[in-house]
Amino acid sequence: MTLSPRQQDLAIALAGLLAGLLLVSVGAYDRNEDVPAWLAMVPVVVMAGLEVMRRSHTVWTVSVGGVVFGVGVFYGSVLAMVVMYTDLLYAGVLYGRPRMGKVLHLTGGATTLVLSSLTLLYADVPNALVVAGFCGLIFIAPVWTADLVRRHRDRAETERLRAEQTALLAELDRRGAVVAERARMARELHDVIANHLSAIAIHATGAQSVARRQERTADDPLVEALAVIRENSVQGLAEMRRMIGLLREDSPEGPYAAPRLDALDTLLAQARTTGRGAGLAFEAYEEGERGELPAPVELAAYRIVQESLTNALKHAAPGTVRLRIGYRPDEVEITAESPHREGQGRKLQGAGAGLVGMGERAQLLGGSFTAGPADGLWRVRAVLPREAKGEQP
Numbered sequence: 001m002t003l004s005p006r007q008q009d010l011a012i013a014l015a016g017l018l019a020g021l022l023l024v025s026v027g028a029y030d031r032n033e034d035v036p037a038w039l040a041m042v043p044v045v046v047m048a049g050l051e052v053m054r055r056s057h058t059v060w061t062v063s064v065g066g067v068v069f070g071v072g073v074f075y076g077s078v079l080a081m082v083v084m085y086t087d088l089l090y091a092g093v094l095y096g097r098p099r100m101g102k103v104l105h106l107t108g109g110a111t112t113l114v115l116s117s118l119t120l121l122y123a124d125v126p127n128a129l130v131v132a133g134f135c136g137l138i139f140i141a142p143v144w145t146a147d148l149v150r151r152h153r154d155r156a157e158t159e160r161l162r163a164e165q166t167a168l169l170a171e172l173d174r175r176g177a178v179v180a181e182r183a184r185m186a187r188e189l190h191d192v193i194a195n196h197l198s199a200i201a202i203h204a205t206g207a208q209s210v211a212r213r214q215e216r217t218a219d220d221p222l223v224e225a226l227a228v229i230r231e232n233s234v235q236g237l238a239e240m241r242r243m244i245g246l247l248r249e250d251s252p253e254g255p256y257a258a259p260r261l262d263a264l265d266t267l268l269a270q271a272r273t274t275g276r277g278a279g280l281a282f283e284a285y286e287e288g289e290r291g292e293l294p295a296p297v298e299l300a301a302y303r304i305v306q307e308s309l310t311n312a313l314k315h316a317a318p319g320t321v322r323l324r325i326g327y328r329p330d331e332v333e334i335t336a337e338s339p340h341r342e343g344q345g346r347k348l349q350g351a352g353a354g355l356v357g358m359g360e361r362a363q364l365l366g367g368s369f370t371a372g373p374a375d376g377l378w379r380v381r382a383v384l385p386r387e388a389k390g391e392q393p
Contacts, residue, residue: 005055012087013051020044020080030077043072047084054088058096061088062104086142093146101147108139186247189240197237204230221277228274235270259302261290261325271309271321279318280338282309288327297384300361301325301332304369307354308336308380316378317341329386331367336380340373358382 003011023029024041031040046068050061065088072081089108093101112135120128208226216223264284271282293301305323312321319339326333355371358380362369367384 009052009054012054012084013048016051016080016084016087017044017048019083020048020078023078023080024076029079030073035075037076040072040076040078043068043075044078044081044084047072047081047088050088051084054091055095058092058100062092062096062100065089082138086138089139090142090146093143094150101143101150104143105140105147108135108143111139112136182247186244189244189247194237194240194244197233197240201230201233201237204233224273224277231270232274259299259306261293261298261302261305263302264305264325267306267309268323271313275313275321278313278316280312280316281320282312282323283320284323284325286325286327290327293332293386297332297365297386300365300367300384301334301382303361304334304358304380304382305336307358308334311354311380312336312338312378315341331386332384334380334382334384337377340376340378355380 020041021044024037024044027037029040031037047065050065050068053061065085069081069085072078089104093104112132115135116128116132119131204226208223208230211220211223211226218224268282268284271280275282305325308323309321316338317340321336321338324333324335326335358371359369362382362384365384367382369382371380372378
């Protein structure tokens with residue numbers, strides 16, 4: 001058990017008081033026959049009371065303690081009182097103002113010099129040396145010790161503050177580097193990818209205009225393909241601009257809004273429109289109560305569903321793609337099954353990166369992810385804990 005500073009002071013005062021009472025009761029003190037024993041306890045009691053305020057009122061405790069010490073020596077010197085007075089001198093230097101040490105060094109040295117000189121004048125050299133030794137132990141030793149401890153403590157505090165300052169500067173440098181890198185990434189996304197998406201949307205719109213002039217019907221495969229290209233490019237451009245706003249924290253567009261599972265219907269509608277020409281149909285089922293999901297879990301679930309549907313559009317054979325999302329008390333299970341295309345499938349640049357990304361999202365949250373052929377289907381299964389156990393994606 002660790003005592004607080006206040007409790008430590010009370011314990012010191014109580015220990016000194018009990019020690020003084022014991023010494024006086026057995027007569028183990030410098031007795032004056034003309035002074036009753038109970039009177040010798042008065043300085044001990046007062047010194048114990050001063051010990052309680054040794055940290056908060058250093059000037060008063062040292063000053064009053066010196067007077068009490070002189071009175072105690074006259075009425076009968078008790079060792080407990082002497083020890084408590086040396087502790088008051090120690091606390092005065094350690095917890096008081098910096099100039100307190102200089103003052104007590106001067107007064108302690110002067111007191112030792114005066115008392116030893118008077119003893120030498122009225123007695124002999126051996127007694128003068130004994131007085132000088134005792135005075136040094138009482139008036140000088142605790143002051144010198146406290147001054148040494150305070151210097152080490154102040155030096156340690158200075159080093160701690162310097163280390164904190166260094167760490168703060170390093171953190172500021174790191175944040176500055178992150179901000180600069182985010183700005184560079186935002187600039188590259190804006191100048192390269194966003195421009196390409198914008199060009200795709202513009203050319204798709206132009207192609208739609210040509211198709212209308214050719215009086216092509218709305219169910220014409222070319223018209224449908226152009227509509228899908230334009231819609232996806234516009235949506236991709238909008239998400240790219242929101243991502244740029246996230247990277248640029250001072251963007252007037254505001255903070256980036258992470259997609260939510262409420263938008264699954266929109267994903268399915270887009271997938272049905274895009275996959276109609278490839279003979280794909282999409283079905284979705286939800287089991288259990290969704291409830292309130294943490295933002296990292298909901299974002300990971302949305303991205304896994306989005307990537308699963310995209311992979312089905314790219315690689316699945318004609319048939320029905322079934323998406324199931326099960327909401328359980330402790331986890332969210334996502335299963336996507338699509339008709340498996342035998343062989344290597346369509347060779348596309350970056351194939352396989354989507355599976356790796358989905359697996360990383362699940363693992364970062366402490367979940368699991370599997371993907372592969374099963375019973376003539378391509379099955380993707382991800383289990384995400386409702387309370388994220390790992391890093392946020």
